[in-house]
Amino acid sequence: MKDKRLYPIISESTCLKCNSAIAIIRISCEDSFFVRKVVTFLTKRKKPLFPRIATYSKVFLNNTELDNAILILYPKPNSYNGENILEIFTHCNKYIVNSVINSCILKFKKYGIRKAFKGEFTLRAFKNKKIDLSGLIKLSHLLDNRVKFKKLIKLHKLNKKLKNKIKLIYKEIAYIRMFIENNINFEIKESFYKENSLINSLLSLIKKIKNIKLGNFFIFRKKILISIIGHENVGKSSIFNFLTNKNESIVSSVSGTTRNNIKKEVVLGKNVKLTLVDTAGYCKKNCSISRKVRNASRSIIKNSELIINVIDIKKCIRILHSKRIINVVNKIDLVKKKINFKRGVLFTSCKEKFGLSKLKSVIYSKVKKFYLIKFYSKYDNDVVKIRSLVGFLIKIIKKEPINLEIISTLLGRISILFSRIFDLEFRSDILKEIFSNFCIGK
Numbered sequence: 001m002k003d004k005r006l007y008p009i010i011s012e013s014t015c016l017k018c019n020s021a022i023a024i025i026r027i028s029c030e031d032s033f034f035v036r037k038v039v040t041f042l043t044k045r046k047k048p049l050f051p052r053i054a055t056y057s058k059v060f061l062n063n064t065e066l067d068n069a070i071l072i073l074y075p076k077p078n079s080y081n082g083e084n085i086l087e088i089f090t091h092c093n094k095y096i097v098n099s100v101i102n103s104c105i106l107k108f109k110k111y112g113i114r115k116a117f118k119g120e121f122t123l124r125a126f127k128n129k130k131i132d133l134s135g136l137i138k139l140s141h142l143l144d145n146r147v148k149f150k151k152l153i154k155l156h157k158l159n160k161k162l163k164n165k166i167k168l169i170y171k172e173i174a175y176i177r178m179f180i181e182n183n184i185n186f187e188i189k190e191s192f193y194k195e196n197s198l199i200n201s202l203l204s205l206i207k208k209i210k211n212i213k214l215g216n217f218f219i220f221r222k223k224i225l226i227s228i229i230g231h232e233n234v235g236k237s238s239i240f241n242f243l244t245n246k247n248e249s250i251v252s253s254v255s256g257t258t259r260n261n262i263k264k265e266v267v268l269g270k271n272v273k274l275t276l277v278d279t280a281g282y283c284k285k286n287c288s289i290s291r292k293v294r295n296a297s298r299s300i301i302k303n304s305e306l307i308i309n310v311i312d313i314k315k316c317i318r319i320l321h322s323k324r325i326i327n328v329v330n331k332i333d334l335v336k337k338k339i340n341f342k343r344g345v346l347f348t349s350c351k352e353k354f355g356l357s358k359l360k361s362v363i364y365s366k367v368k369k370f371y372l373i374k375f376y377s378k379y380d381n382d383v384v385k386i387r388s389l390v391g392f393l394i395k396i397i398k399k400e401p402i403n404l405e406i407i408s409t410l411l412g413r414i415s416i417l418f419s420r421i422f423d424l425e426f427r428s429d430i431l432k433e434i435f436s437n438f439c440i441g442k
Contacts, residue, residue: 006030007029007111007112007113007114008027008028008029008030008031008034008108008111008112008113008114009027009028009029009113009114009115009116009120009121010025010026010027010028010101010104010105010113010114010115010116011025011026011101011115011116011120011121012024012025012026012097012101013025013026013087014092014097019092020092021091021092022089022090022091022092023089023090023091023092023093023096023097024087024088024089025087025088025090025097025100025101026085026086026087026088026116026121027085027086027087027088027104027113028081028083028084028085028086028116028121028124029083029084029111029113030076030083030084031084031111032075032076032084034084034108034111035049035073035084035086036048037108038086038104038108039071039086041103041104041107041108042059042060042069042088042100042103042104043057043058043059043060043069043071044058044060045057049071049072049073049086050073051073051074051075052072052073052074053072054070054071054072055070055071055072056068056069056070057069057070057071059088059090059096059100061099061100061103066096066099066100067090067091067093067096068090068091069088069089069090070088070089071086071087071088071089072086072087072089073085073086074086074087077128080121080125080130081121081122081124081125081128081130082124082125082128082129082130083124083128085121088100101115122136162212165208165212166212166418168208169205169208169209169212169418170415170418172201172204172205172208173205173411173414173415173418174415176198176201176202176205176411177408177411177412177415179198179201180198180404180407180408180411181408183404198402199397199402202393202397202407203397206390206393206394209386209390209414210390218305219383220383220386220387220390223265223273223274223275224273224274224275224305224306224367225274225275225277225300225303225304225305225306226274226275226276226277226304226305226306226307226308226363227276227277227279227297227300227301227304227306227307227308228240228276228277228278228279228307228308228310229279229282229297229301229307229308229309229310230281230282230309230310230311230312231281231282231311231312231315232281232282233281233312234281234310234311234312234315234330234331235310235312235330235331235348235350236278236279236281236310237278238330238350239308239310239328239330239348239350239356239359240262240264240276240278242350242356243266243276243359243360243363244264244266244276246264260280260296261277261278261279261280261296261297261300262277262278263275263276263277264276264278268360268363268364268367274363274367277300277304279296279297279300279301280294280296280297282294282297304324305324306324306325306326306363306366306367307320307322307324307325307326308325308326308328308359308363309325309326309327309328310328310330311327311328311329311330312329312330312331313329313330313331313332313334313335313347314331314334314335319345321344326346326359326362326363326366327344327345327346328345328346328347328348328355328359329345329346329347329348330348330349330350331349331350331351332347332348332349332354332355333349333351333352333354346358346359346362382417382420385413385417386414386417386418389410389413389414389417390414392410393407393410393411393414396410
């Protein structure tokens with residue numbers, strides 16, 4: 001039995017409710033002979049159409065002239081979806097358009113022609129490898145009127161950058177697997193140098209996988225890292241204790257009480273897992289202890305997806321501007337005069353419990369945004385699997401002697417999961433979500 005997805009489809013490609021001058025009727029099919037039959041039926045024309053050349057003709061319905069039209073044929077495989085596409089341009093009249101579509105469906109019913117569903121022309125382009133999933137996502141955003149132009153450019157750049165990174169990691173996985181398979185197949189005993197180079201390559205690969213980012217967020221990290229930074233005695237520890245709901249950090253009026261970075265795992269909402277870090281206060285002292293404290297804080301800040309920059313309201317310190325930074329002006333209870341609240345800055349008082357709930361909701365909204373956009377929240381299980389496989393790979397590397405067969409199997413599974421997430425394997429649930437925003441004639 002013939003696959004229903006390969007049957008000819010027909011649809012208007014213009015909104016008939018809009019006051020347009022021209023309407024486009026689009027037909028897509030595998031059989032070029034079928035296109036000729038449709039042209040002959042509609043125009044009474046016996047000569048074939050020249051590809052990609054606009055041909056003027058009259059359209060007939062039951063031997064009665066219906067309208068003047070322009071026909072353009074795009075033969076396969078060099079068409080939008082890789083099939084034969086016929087586009088018929090008529091006047092944008094609902095009666096004319098519906099008459100042409102319905103007469104074609106009735107006449108060629110035995111060929112299985114039917115009206116296309118939403119986004120089916122683009123779905124066929126995807127199946128014929130004329131467009132990939134990143135292209136579909138970009139097209140979906142392009143067709144969404146709510147998405148601004150600047151955001152579209154940013155999404156395009158983000159997709160391109162991420163895709164290039166993944167391609168390099170893919171190549172590295174393939175190269176390491178090839179090296180391992182050769183050693184297994186030819187029973188070559190690895191020298192100390194070879195074994196060390198393999199371990200270094202695997203550790204480098206693991207680091208690259210862990211550092212894959214989508215916007216400000218690391219995809220393959222178990223928890224989102226948020227650091228609280230600021231000068232000494234600005235109220236970082238008080239904010240940390242409020243967010244963790246525990247008195248983990250010592251609160252004191254003495255400057256420099258916190259010297260070590262204090263970490264605590266927090267769950268916001270139902271399933272948003274965070275690692276919150278209370279960093280040591282920044283001071284300008286040049287002693288060896290201060291330098292060590294600064295270096296430890298810098299490494300945490302560098303790896304943080306979100307940063308809470310706490311500022312004392314009495315000290316004139318410059319506000320940091322970045323999408324991953326939340327600026328918090330603390331100790332507003334110490335100021336008696338009226339405060340002019342600035343946009344993009346949160347004002348808090350840990351003593352009066354003012355603005356802390358607002359801070360919590362801002363953190364939640366920023367983090368939740370990431371969870372929502374992450375591969376349309378459909379790839380979470382695959383991401384979790386890659387995390388666990390990478391963790392298992394680290395354990396295998398540490399054991400002696402190295403089991404090459406297990407490493408090869410793990411890399412193979414990671415590579416398959418990567419293809420499902422990034423190399424854009426066919427996933428019906430993702431496609432349904434994307435095509436739901438498309439019009440019927442797309």
